[in-house]
Amino acid sequence: MKKIRIKLHWQIFIALVLGVFFGLYLKEHVNWVEWIGEVFLRGLKMIIIPIILTSIISAITNIGSAGNIGRLGLKTIIYYITTSILAILTGLILVNLIKPGAGADLGLTGDVEGFVLVEKSLGQTFIEMIPVNIFKAIVEGKMLSIILFAFLFGFVITQINNKHKEMLTDFFNASFEAMMKLTMIIIKLAPLGIFGIIAGVVAQTENLAVLALRMGEYMITVIVGLSIHCLITLPLIQLFLAKVNPLKHFQAVSTPLLTAFSTSSTMATLPLTLDAVEHNDGVSRKITGFTLPLGATVNMDGTALYECVAAVFIAQAYGLDLSLTQQALVVITALLASIGAAGVPMAGMVMITIILSAIGLPLEAIGLIISVDRILDMFRTATNVWSDTTGALVVARTEGEVFRVSVRGKNEEK
Ligand code: ASP
Numbered sequence: 001m002k003k004i005r006i007k008l009h010w011q012i013f014i015a016l017v018l019g020v021f022f023g024l025y026l027k028e029h030v031n032w033v034e035w036i037g038e039v040f041l042r043g044l045k046m047i048i049i050p051i052i053l054t055s056i057i058s059a060i061t062n063i064g065s066a067g068n069i070g071r072l073g074l075k076t077i078i079y080y081i082t083t084s085i086l087a088i089l090t091g092l093i094l095v096n097l098i099k100p101g102a103g104a105d106l107g108l109t110g111d112v113e114g115f116v117l118v119e120k121s122l123g124q125t126f127i128e129m130i131p132v133n134i135f136k137a138i139v140e141g142k143m144l145s146i147i148l149f150a151f152l153f154g155f156v157i158t159q160i161n162n163k164h165k166e167m168l169t170d171f172f173n174a175s176f177e178a179m180m181k182l183t184m185i186i187i188k189l190a191p192l193g194i195f196g197i198i199a200g201v202v203a204q205t206e207n208l209a210v211l212a213l214r215m216g217e218y219m220i221t222v223i224v225g226l227s228i229h230c231l232i233t234l235p236l237i238q239l240f241l242a243k244v245n246p247l248k249h250f251q252a253v254s255t256p257l258l259t260a261f262s263t264s265s266t267m268a269t270l271p272l273t274l275d276a277v278e279h280n281d282g283v284s285r286k287i288t289g290f291t292l293p294l295g296a297t298v299n300m301d302g303t304a305l306y307e308c309v310a311a312v313f314i315a316q317a318y319g320l321d322l323s324l325t326q327q328a329l330v331v332i333t334a335l336l337a338s339i340g341a342a343g344v345p346m347a348g349m350v351m352i353t354i355i356l357s358a359i360g361l362p363l364e365a366i367g368l369i370i371s372v373d374r375i376l377d378m379f380r381t382a383t384n385v386w387s388d389t390t391g392a393l394v395v396a397r398t399e400g401e402v403f404r405v406s407v408r409g410k411n412e413e414k
């Protein structure tokens with residue numbers, strides 16, 4: 001008998017739709033399926049740290065020389081900062097045009113206790129990136145410290161004698177390959193897992209209609225901004241800088257995008273992103289292993305845009321007009337907050353405290369935006385992953401790589 005095979009991203013899409021229906025109409029039975037989502041998420045989270053360590057170390061050892069590493073690092077960082085600022089400016093323009101907060105009935109009743117702002121200087125943050133105990137950093141999931149350690153470890157491997165260099169390079173290449181194999185197994189669970197996650201999210205989001213009414217304009221501003229960034233800005237970069245066909249690239253990374261949307265976590269999506277950009281787009285492992293784990297931690301265009309819109313929205317709702325200097329402050333703090341936000345659900349919302357304090361707005365306003373955060377988080381996380389994958393393509397193209405998703409498909413690898 002002929003087996004019907006539905007492509008994975010379609011399976012996930014169908015699961016998403018079914019999950020919404022289950023969450024809406026079988027709310028009371030949501031615990032029947034929620035656990036599947038948890039199993040899937042736990043599987044992904046289980047491999048995040050081994051994947052980050054092995055992918056970065058193996059990428060750096062394959063990149064080889066200090067000069068190459070520095071050049072790639074610089075290009076990657078320039079891409080991250082540029083696209084994040086483009087995203088923020090898109091948000092800033094929209095929120096000033098639409099003015100979702102003007103005249104909004106705030107009704108600030110939310111409980112915002114627990115959002116304690118940890119004010120650390122930038123210098124201190126950098127110093128604390130150096131782990132005093134790498135195992136503690138791993139246990140606590142301190143991503144920047146883990147990444148820094150992996151970079152250093154990879155770098156020194158390139159500096160030792162040939163025999164040992166080859167041994168360790170092989171070892172980390174092999175470990176990474178094994179982790180990706182594990183990823184493939186977990187991916188098989190994706191449709192079921194996503195069905196469980198979405199059913200749970202929908203069932204827990206009370207009264208969508210009421211929320212949408214009260215916060216509608218704010219949500220629309222964020223979503224329109226993210227759409228402009230995802231459908232215009234990034235595709236233009238893909239087309240002109242990476243020279244790839246955005247539609248083909250979209251198809252190539254549709255599984256991680258849908259997973260990012262469903263899990264609201266760039267980090268949890270990382271294994272799938274690495275797999276898709278390497279195997280479907282055809283970007284080399286030395287670029288994906290370098291740019292994607294870094295991007296998952298520091299490059300968050302969607303979060304940056306959201307931070308900016310949310311802060312200005314709150315100011316508007318308080319009847320305040322932000323001066324040009326204050327708006328500039330919003331842009332800079334939104335950029336820093338997006339870099340500092342971890343790739344986990346709702347991280348971006350916690351970071352809003354930084355911006356609010358910078359421009360002197362009361363933190364209690366978070367009680368208002370918290371109600372719709374889970375939904376916006378899905379959109380901004382997908383944006384974050386879309387931008388990370390674009391970054392990998394741009395950097396790889398400037399390094400002279402050719403892809404499967406290229407615009408000039410004929411004389412390039414099929
Ligand atoms: N959930 C987002 C992410 O993982 C971060 C955020 O809350 O904005 O990319």
